[in-house]
Amino acid sequence: MELKTSKLLVIAFVSAFMLTGCGGGGAKVETTTTNTTMGQELMDLNTSYKQGLLTEKEYDKAKKSIMKRYK
Numbered sequence: 001m002e003l004k005t006s007k008l009l010v011i012a013f014v015s016a017f018m019l020t021g022c023g024g025g026g027a028k029v030e031t032t033t034t035n036t037t038m039g040q041e042l043m044d045l046n047t048s049y050k051q052g053l054l055t056e057k058e059y060d061k062a063k064k065s066i067m068k069r070y071k
Helices: 002-023 038-050 056-069
Strands: none
Touching: 038 056
């Protein structure tokens, strides 16, 4: 009985030890920030609307969202 328990403990310990290496240790994380102005966003939105990529309802909703974000 003790041998079986010992084997299980060893297996559990080895498994736990192996899984600690899966944490990504040292993975490089990059963040990209894009700076656009409200005017540029509105011009891009207007262009998309004129090209027929947005309905009037979608255009109005997006425009309100942009204006709200810059208040």
